[in-house]
Amino acid sequence: xxxxxxxxxxxxxxxxxxxxxxxxxxxxxxxxxxxxxxxxxxxxxxxxxxxxxxxxxxxxxxxxxxxxxxxxxxxxxxxxxxxxxxxxxxxxxxxxxxxxxxxxxxxxxxxxxxxxxxxxxxxxxxxxxxxxxxxxxxxxxxxxxxxxxxxxxxxxxxxxxxxxxxxxxxxxxxxxxxxxxxxxxxxxxxxxxxxxxxxxxxxxxxxxxxxxxxxxxxxxxxxxxxxxxxxxxxxxxxxxxxxxxxxxxxxxxxxxxxxxxxxxxxxxxxxxxxxxxxxxxxxxxxxxxxxxxxxxxxxxxxxxxxxxxxxxxxxxxxxxxxxxxxxxxxxxxxxxxxxxxxxxxxxxxxxxxxxxxxxxxxxxxxxxxxxxxxxxxxxxxxxxxxxxxxxxxxxxxxxxxxxxxxxxxxxxxxxxxxxxxxxxxxxxxxxxxxxxxxxxxxxxxxxxxxxxxxxxxxxxxxxxxxxxxxxxxxxxxxxxxxxxxxxxxxxxxxxxxxxxxxxxxxxxxxxxxxxxxxxxxxxxxxxxxxxxxxxxxx
Amino acid sequence: xxxxxxxxxxxxxxxxxxxxxxxxxxxxxxxxxxxxxxxxxxxxxxxxxxxxxxxxxxxxxxxxxxxxxxxxxxxxxxxxxxxxxxxxxxxxxxxxxxxxxxxxxxxxxxxxxxxxxxxxxxxxxxxxxxxxxxxxxxxxxxxxxxxxxxxxxxxxxxxxxxxxxxxxxxxxxxxxxxxxxxxxxxxxxxxxxxxxxxxxxxxxxxxxxxxxxxxxxxxxxxxxxxxxxxxxxxxxxxxxxxxxxxxxxxxxxxxxxxxxxxxxxxxxxxxxxxxxxxxxxxxxxxxxxxxxxxxxxxxxxxxxxxxxxxxxxxxxxxxxxxxxxxxxxxxxxxxxxxxxxxxxxxxxxxxxxxxxxxxxxxxxxxxxxxxxxxxxxxxxxxxxxxxxxxxxxxxxxx
Ligand SMILES: Cc1cc2nc3c(=O)[nH]c(=O)nc-3n(C[C@H](O)[C@H](O)[C@H](O)COP(=O)(O)OP(=O)(O)OC[C@H]3O[C@@H](n4cnc5c(N)ncnc54)[C@H](O)[C@@H]3O)c2cc1C
Numbered sequence: 001x002x003x004x005x006x007x008x009x010x011x012x013x014x015x016x017x018x019x020x021x022x023x024x025x026x027x028x029x030x031x032x033x034x035x036x037x038x039x040x041x042x043x044x045x046x047x048x049x050x051x052x053x054x055x056x057x058x059x060x061x062x063x064x065x066x067x068x069x070x071x072x073x074x075x076x077x078x079x080x081x082x083x084x085x086x087x088x089x090x091x092x093x094x095x096x097x098x099x100x101x102x103x104x105x106x107x108x109x110x111x112x113x114x115x116x117x118x119x120x121x122x123x124x125x126x127x128x129x130x131x132x133x134x135x136x137x138x139x140x141x142x143x144x145x146x147x148x149x150x151x152x153x154x155x156x157x158x159x160x161x162x163x164x165x166x167x168x169x170x171x172x173x174x175x176x177x178x179x180x181x182x183x184x185x186x187x188x189x190x191x192x193x194x195x196x197x198x199x200x201x202x203x204x205x206x207x208x209x210x211x212x213x214x215x216x217x218x219x220x221x222x223x224x225x226x227x228x229x230x231x232x233x234x235x236x237x238x239x240x241x242x243x244x245x246x247x248x249x250x251x252x253x254x255x256x257x258x259x260x261x262x263x264x265x266x267x268x269x270x271x272x273x274x275x276x277x278x279x280x281x282x283x284x285x286x287x288x289x290x291x292x293x294x295x296x297x298x299x300x301x302x303x304x305x306x307x308x309x310x311x312x313x314x315x316x317x318x319x320x321x322x323x324x325x326x327x328x329x330x331x332x333x334x335x336x337x338x339x340x341x342x343x344x345x346x347x348x349x350x351x352x353x354x355x356x357x358x359x360x361x362x363x364x365x366x367x368x369x370x371x372x373x374x375x376x377x378x379x380x381x382x383x384x385x386x387x388x389x390x391x392x393x394x395x396x397x398x399x400x401x402x403x404x405x406x407x408x409x410x411x412x413x414x415x416x417x418x419x420x421x422x423x424x425x426x427x428x429x430x431x432x433x434x435x436x437x438x439x440x441x442x443x444x445x446x447x448x449x450x451x452x453x454x455x456x457x458x459x460x461x462x463x464x465x466x467x468x469x470x471x472x473x474x475x476x477x478x479x480x481x482x483x484x485x486x487x488x489x490x491x492x493x494x495x496x497x498x499x500x501x502x503x504x505x506x507x508x509x510x511x512x513x514x515x516x517x518x519x520x521x522x523x524x525x526x527x528x529x530x531x532x533x534x535x536x537x538x
Numbered sequence: 539x540x541x542x543x544x545x546x547x548x549x550x551x552x553x554x555x556x557x558x559x560x561x562x563x564x565x566x567x568x569x570x571x572x573x574x575x576x577x578x579x580x581x582x583x584x585x586x587x588x589x590x591x592x593x594x595x596x597x598x599x600x601x602x603x604x605x606x607x608x609x610x611x612x613x614x615x616x617x618x619x620x621x622x623x624x625x626x627x628x629x630x631x632x633x634x635x636x637x638x639x640x641x642x643x644x645x646x647x648x649x650x651x652x653x654x655x656x657x658x659x660x661x662x663x664x665x666x667x668x669x670x671x672x673x674x675x676x677x678x679x680x681x682x683x684x685x686x687x688x689x690x691x692x693x694x695x696x697x698x699x700x701x702x703x704x705x706x707x708x709x710x711x712x713x714x715x716x717x718x719x720x721x722x723x724x725x726x727x728x729x730x731x732x733x734x735x736x737x738x739x740x741x742x743x744x745x746x747x748x749x750x751x752x753x754x755x756x757x758x759x760x761x762x763x764x765x766x767x768x769x770x771x772x773x774x775x776x777x778x779x780x781x782x783x784x785x786x787x788x789x790x791x792x793x794x795x796x797x798x799x800x801x802x803x804x805x806x807x808x809x810x811x812x813x814x815x816x817x818x819x820x821x822x823x824x825x826x827x828x829x830x831x832x833x834x835x836x837x838x839x840x841x842x843x844x845x846x847x848x849x850x851x852x853x854x855x856x857x858x859x860x861x862x863x864x865x866x867x868x869x870x871x872x873x874x875x876x877x878x879x880x881x882x883x884x885x886x887x888x889x890x891x892x893x894x895x896x897x898x899x900x901x902x903x904x905x906x907x908x909x910x911x912x913x914x915x916x917x918x919x920x921x922x923x924x925x926x927x928x929x930x931x932x933x934x935x936x
Contacts, residue, residue, distance in 0.1 A: 094541055103571040107544040119666035122792040129795045165797050345540045
């Protein structure tokens with residue numbers, strides 16, 4: 001029987017990126033995916049007529065440009081178009097527009113609060129400073145602070161150096177930043193509720209925490225640190241939906257000679273004599289390889305797909321306690337035409353922006369309360385976009401597609417599985433909230449895909465449906481991700497590696513975990529590194 | 539019912555109709571949200587209007603705050619580094635204000651309009667900072683950028699122009715003085731201030747009366763060479779006068795991301811604006827420490843040999859065999875009035891003492907090809923252009 005150099009379990013974008021860099025180095029690699037389609041949470045699917053949904057992730061910013069370039073993703077069909085702006089509808093009939101143009105944004109902010117308009121510059125500079133600290137480490141393996149290996153010491157010194165270079169005041173600022181809540185962070189700059197609310201969303205997306213929970217300021221950063229063409233903080237649409245990202249990486253992987261198998265779910269990771277031997281598929285087939293890389297989250301990898309006796313007890317316990325709570329839902333809607341929003345002037349550029357329907361920090365926190373009570377938010381935070389206003393490929397001409405990311409939505413309803421009626425009611429909550437601001441919206445709905453964390457878990461296998469494969473809190477970041485001592489992509493079993501979003505630098509369509517893991521694997525195999533270095537911020 | 543969106547394009551100053559009527563080039567840029575002309579007919583001619591007759595520049599987009607209330611003086615004294623007690627009603631002060639680290643947030647002019655009432659005028663917008671600084675003071679800070687229209691009226695004939703407009707008693711107005719006049723049923727404020735280093739005034743009026751003021755001014759100036767000017771001409775004049783521009787010669791501290799990119803007043807050559815006799819002002823502690831330990835940077839005015847403007851150039855200590863540059867040019871120009879190659883730059887201490895020689899690496903392009911020269915430069919302490927008429931009181935009628 002054939003022995004591969006490497007098997008990558010899961011064709012999420014990280015698994016594919018990992019596989020592509022290994023194949024680029026000349027390894028014989030097979031990527032096995034349980035679903036009939038690839039991409040995991042980075043996928044475009046055609047579920048209704050000629051409409052295409054970005055079923056999970058819907059906007060792109062974090063994808064590392066170094067990887068884009070090195071895998072020549074443009075040759076494999078990827079194109080990312082930036083879009084601008086955000087919008088918050090207010091209950092009093094007004095709105096707050098975060099326009100793309102800085103001066104128009106300033107004027108609009110000043111319409112709500114002159115103070116905040118002037119404070120925004122300092123906020124941007126301070127936030128950018130934190131971004132730059134993190135951005136440098138995205139394409140790096142986190143150093144192990146307890147190791148005396150030269151490589152770790154060098155990386156730790158670099159991290160320390162960057163930190164010290166900030167100067168005393170900014171060091172304090174940074175330490176506070178990493179632990180504070182997004183509400184507290186915003187309170188340091190702004191006074192106006194709707195201004196704060198509109199900025200706070202990035203602090204809780206995908207997170208089972210509220211705007212007042214410590215640690216959410218960092219989550220805001222996680223959404224600011226990406227870029228499109230060097231414009232840090234900008235987001236864009238992948239032409240053809242987010243699946244275009246996974247498809248392009250898969251294209252690169254195959255061009256390097258890699259083998260992609262769909263409908264090939266892994267039942268078990270096979271370990272023999274303390275070394276990984278291969279995988280056993282759900283259909284009974286066994287595949288052998290010298291290296292096995294898991295794109296699944298850590299919980300699924302180690303608690304579901306391995307014999308517990310193959311793992312050190314302490315590691316097992318840490319993985320069991322890894323926080324990976326699902327908190328987000330998704331509603332994708334096929335529309336017969338463009339809904340109108342009467343409070344917006346006709347033809348406003350804000351139609352192209354991220355739309356939100358919560359206008360106070362109080363409502364944000366209340367939305368979280370529902371989640372804690374074991375149900376979906378009855379007044380949810382929705383991040384809504386109409387990608388078809390920019391991307392002509394996702395719906396028939398003149399028709400539209402709407403993407404609604406919904407916070408909060410629990411894994412279970414009061415501790416038990418969702419019923420279909422409840423799923424429909426959850427979808428209806430989203431539709432109703434939007435319809436409050438768009439009277440013609442409901443009549444335009446042709447089809448809806450409603451996804452709860454339970455659906456996400458069932459379909460793409462992310463434990464509890466957590467969009468980041470594990471929460472982005474300080475205790476689970478950098479050298480603590482996924483668990484202390486195992487942040488360098490190596491599992492406790494020889495030959496077994498992790499490359500999914502449970503590893504540094506975490507979730508989002510970034511491809512960095514996959515690439516970083518590939519670099520470590522190639523290092524262990526004494527192969528030439530194919531993973532690009534950070535461009536570095538100037 | 540939809541709510542009207544904020545203007546999506548550039549704002550127009552109340553003088554826009556008049557500027558547009560004179561404009562032949564159609565080259566405008568954005569300045570704090572407003573349309574501002576680069577030049578109206580010929581930047582060179584416009585520049586010579588400043589040095590030879592009268593140039594009129596629309597400075598309405600300058601950020602303006604009205605500061606008043608019982609504690610206005612104490613508030614300002616706490617805000618800026620210089621002693622504001624000395625600035626009596628009818629006087630104007632150039633000032634800088636700093637963050638707690640003693641780094642300059644911005645520079646600006648403070649007009650003591652009348653007892654207890656001030657106007658603060660700056661390039662950048664600081665309402666958040668100014669209101670935060672107001673805590674504990676009985677003071678009101680009101681933005682009046684759009685409500686107050688303003689023109690710079692600069693050049694050797696500017697006194698004559700304004701006098702023939704009927705402003706009586708201007709002759710006794712000293713540099714950094716201000717006076718109120720009655721005009722078209724409202725108050726016209728005239729200050730003997732400017733950004734050109736020449737004889738000149740700035741005139742301030744309610745926005746509704748802007749066009750009336752413009753028309754009266756241009757009628758009066760017709761025989762005295764009055765011309766509207768754009769930013770290019772003004773920028774050249776300010777470099778000759780050695781004035782700083784925010785985002786060129788320094789960055790407002792609150793907008794810097796990288797460490798060490800902001801500057802203290804000392805590092806901008808503004809020691810004379812820092813008054814340690816004041817018991818308390820923003821940044822005092824950090825500045826006192828810097829005073830003891832020395833600064834990192836020094837702003838230099840450079841007289842550079844040759845005639846190639848040193849835009850964006852590195853500054854070196856020696857002509858050859860330099861390990862590293864010592865600084866770089868922040869503003870540069872060929873000065874038509876001094877016939878001198880001048881620049882402002884920032885260099886690492888201890889370099890850049892008055893009289894020091896440094897070397898500037900200049901690249902220039904002619905017919906596609908680039909040439910590099912190492913030009914010798916001398917650090918000077920006085921503005922390049924400082925004519926006696928600038929401060930003569932009463933001014934000579936030209
Ligand atoms: C609803 C939602 C919205 C999001 N929105 C955004 C966004 O707008 N922008 C953004 O940047 N990020 C977003 N994210 C986050 C981002 O999509 C994910 O963090 C990222 O896609 C995870 O990629 P991955 O490759 O690490 O894992 P996954 O995409 O989860 O891939 C894992 C793969 O493994 C496969 N698999 C699982 N078990 C097995 C098995 N036993 N055998 C074989 N294969 C298996 C799965 O089917 C899947 O294909 C969103 C996520 C969700 C869920």
